[in-house]
Amino acid sequence: MKAVVMEKLRREFGSLCALQGLDLSLEAGEVLGLLGHNGAGKSTAMKLILGVLAPTSGQVSVLGQNPRGHGAGRLRLQLGYLPENVSFYGNLTGREVLRYFARLKRVDARKVNQLLEQVGLEEAAGRRVRTYSKGMRQRLGLAQALLGHPRLLLLDEPTVGLDPMATRDVYATIDQLRGEGTAVILCSHVLPGVEKHVDRVAILGRGRLLAEGTMEELRQQAALPLTIHAHPAVADHDLRQRLDGRILSLEAGEDDDWVIQIRAEQKLPVMQELMKNSWLRDLSVETPTLETLYAHFDRQLNEGASHHV
Amino acid sequence: MYEALVVAGKEFRDGLRNRWVLAITLAFAVLAIALAWFGAAVSGEVGFTRVSTTIASLASLAVFLIPLIALMLAYDSIVGEDEQGTLLLLMTYPISRTALLGGKFMGHASILALSTFLGFGLAAAVIVMFDGDATVALLAGPFSLFIGSAILLGWAFLALAYLISVVAREKARAAGLALLVWFLFVLVYDLALLGLLVGTEGRVDDGLFRFLLLINPTDVFRLVNLTGFESVAEASGMLEVLARQQYSVVQLLSLMAGWVLIPLAIAAGLFRARRT
Numbered sequence: 001m002k003a004v005v006m007e008k009l010r011r012e013f014g015s016l017c018a019l020q021g022l023d024l025s026l027e028a029g030e031v032l033g034l035l036g037h038n039g040a041g042k043s044t045a046m047k048l049i050l051g052v053l054a055p056t057s058g059q060v061s062v063l064g065q066n067p068r069g070h071g072a073g074r075l076r077l078q079l080g081y082l083p084e085n086v087s088f089y090g091n092l093t094g095r096e097v098l099r100y101f102a103r104l105k106r107v108d109a110r111k112v113n114q115l116l117e118q119v120g121l122e123e124a125a126g127r128r129v130r131t132y133s134k135g136m137r138q139r140l141g142l143a144q145a146l147l148g149h150p151r152l153l154l155l156d157e158p159t160v161g162l163d164p165m166a167t168r169d170v171y172a173t174i175d176q177l178r179g180e181g182t183a184v185i186l187c188s189h190v191l192p193g194v195e196k197h198v199d200r201v202a203i204l205g206r207g208r209l210l211a212e213g214t215m216e217e218l219r220q221q222a223a224l225p226l227t228i229h230a231h232p233a234v235a236d237h238d239l240r241q242r243l244d245g246r247i248l249s250l251e252a253g254e255d256d257d258w259v260i261q262i263r264a265e266q267k268l269p270v271m272q273e274l275m276k277n278s279w280l281r282d283l284s285v286e287t288p289t290l291e292t293l294y295a296h297f298d299r300q301l302n303e304g305a306s307h308h309v
Numbered sequence: 310m311y312e313a314l315v316v317a318g319k320e321f322r323d324g325l326r327n328r329w330v331l332a333i334t335l336a337f338a339v340l341a342i343a344l345a346w347f348g349a350a351v352s353g354e355v356g357f358t359r360v361s362t363t364i365a366s367l368a369s370l371a372v373f374l375i376p377l378i379a380l381m382l383a384y385d386s387i388v389g390e391d392e393q394g395t396l397l398l399l400m401t402y403p404i405s406r407t408a409l410l411g412g413k414f415m416g417h418a419s420i421l422a423l424s425t426f427l428g429f430g431l432a433a434a435v436i437v438m439f440d441g442d443a444t445v446a447l448l449a450g451p452f453s454l455f456i457g458s459a460i461l462l463g464w465a466f467l468a469l470a471y472l473i474s475v476v477a478r479e480k481a482r483a484a485g486l487a488l489l490v491w492f493l494f495v496l497v498y499d500l501a502l503l504g505l506l507v508g509t510e511g512r513v514d515d516g517l518f519r520f521l522l523l524i525n526p527t528d529v530f531r532l533v534n535l536t537g538f539e540s541v542a543e544a545s546g547m548l549e550v551l552a553r554q555q556y557s558v559v560q561l562l563s564l565m566a567g568w569v570l571i572p573l574a575i576a577a578g579l580f581r582a583r584r585t
Contacts, residue, residue: 047397050400050401051401052397052401052423053584069410072403073403074403076401076402076403077403079401081398083397083398084392084394085394086393086394086395086397086398087393087394087395088393088395089319089393089395091323091325091326091327092322092326092388096319096322100315100319100441101402103315104312104315104316104399104402104403104404105402105403106403144398
């Protein structure tokens with residue numbers, strides 16, 4: 001059974017169309033990165049999946065059920081959600097806050113201490129949330145989302161405000177949950193670091209799905225050039241001539257190297273040609289990162305929009 | 310119901326932690342004891358006065374104070390959760406909007422009830438201990454009625470606070486609305502009624518006037534606590550119109566209960582219809 005299926009999902013707010021016909025699905029044990037600029041429709045999509053909002057038209061099914069149907073109460077026991085901005089109850093301690101949410105989700109109180117330990121809050125559990133830093137609140141939010149071992153986890157900017165160590169812990173938790181069959185939707189602006197932990201990426205823009213697939217598929221779809229760095233940048237006047245027709249550009253880089261842009265299919269021929277040079281000390285290939293892919297699809301959207309105007 | 314009780318328990322704990330319970334209890338106890346002690350100062354003596362006088366002065370004070378405390382306690386109950394981000398989170402939990410609102414109300418209602426009972430109860434105990442003439446038998450009736458109706462008055466304004474907090478989209482605006490409600494119900498309404506009486510030289514339809522008095526919970530509260538004592542009723546001016554009608558205490562108390570239930574039901578209805 002699929003964790004989430006969205007079909008022609010549409011949501012309007014008055015005259016504003018926040019989501020215009022989204023088709024997207026997610027398997028159990030799959031991690032989906034949901035990317036997009038502010039107002040792209042990420043939060044609306046999440047709220048529709050959580051059943052907080054009703055779609056204007058189209059369908060959404062979560063773990064095979066309608067998130068706003070009769071069984072929604074039981075369905076919600078199996079969902080975990082970390083909102084983007086949540087400050088919790090300042091006068092209660094971290095443990096009290098987590099216990100409150102655990103009771104509402106009918107989770108054994110003993111799990112609370114275990115989760116506090118898991119997110120690294122056991123020391124601060126007895127302190128009032130008012131005194132917590134942004135990162136500590138974020139950890140508390142994550143602990144809350146993990147209550148009751150959810151089968152679907154929605155995380156909105158889970159690593160904002162976290163230091164690198166804590167960020168690593170979050171991703172380790174996500175990897176572990178994925179292994180246990182939990183489906184995860186990860187909304188994030190922090191692009192570097194996300195790509196290793198997502199199975200698939202969906203890029204939203206102005207309420208539409210711009211691109212969707214594995215990182216490899218997106219790279220092919222975008223057909224962005226690869227960059228080869230050849231070190232050192234010795235004066236070799238023939239180099240351009242020898243590589244001609246197989247490269248897009250060649251220029252001297254800042255780090256005493258040649259920066260060569262090529263199409264993906266020319267990677268091996270160009271590298272073989274470069275290896276023939278006796279001056280070559282080092283060679284590295286840079287594939288487009290999620291960041292450049294995102295920028296590419298975002299630019300496409302903006303160019304598309306400006307054509308219409 | 311289970312979820313509502315969990316929310317109520319958390320809200321109550323929050324009230325204890327905020328020292329709301331302590332503050333309200335102390336305020337009520339000190340005021341009640343002071344009024345009982347100095348109530349006779351106008352007649353030139355200091356010492357505990359007659360129970361009826363004490364209750365009457367307590368009622369006129371409580372009518373200002375209790376609505377204000379109730380509104381302050383709960384004006385941000387829903388809009389505050391919204392601004393904290395916890396409302397959106399709770400909406401993804403297996404709890405209905407009605408259970409959330411009802412649970413929070415139960416929590417606030419028990420905070421208010423407990424501190425009203427403790428505060429005025431403490432005052433009654435002090436009066437019994439230090440005033441030779443006062444006995445438990447003499448005080449129990451009037452004080453129970455006073456405490457009971459004071460709790461209902463608090464709950465009525467708590468319900469209005471919930472209505473405000475569902476309607477307002479910002480905490481600051483909710484605070485402003487709460488003050489406005491207090492001002493209208495507690496101060497302006499009676500002045501306007503008085504103005505009506507004076508302006509028309511008393512030629513207002515008796516039925517209409519009685520109706521106007523009975524649709525304000527603060528006036529109903531005064532009525533409950535004044536009509537119980539003949540001597541006080543005679544001295545309470547405007548309310549004399551009604552005192553002569555002799556409404557039963559049960560009728561008046563159910564009227565106040567209506568003031569609790571109706572705004573709360575409207576608040577729950579609006580909350581359910583809200584988009585977020």
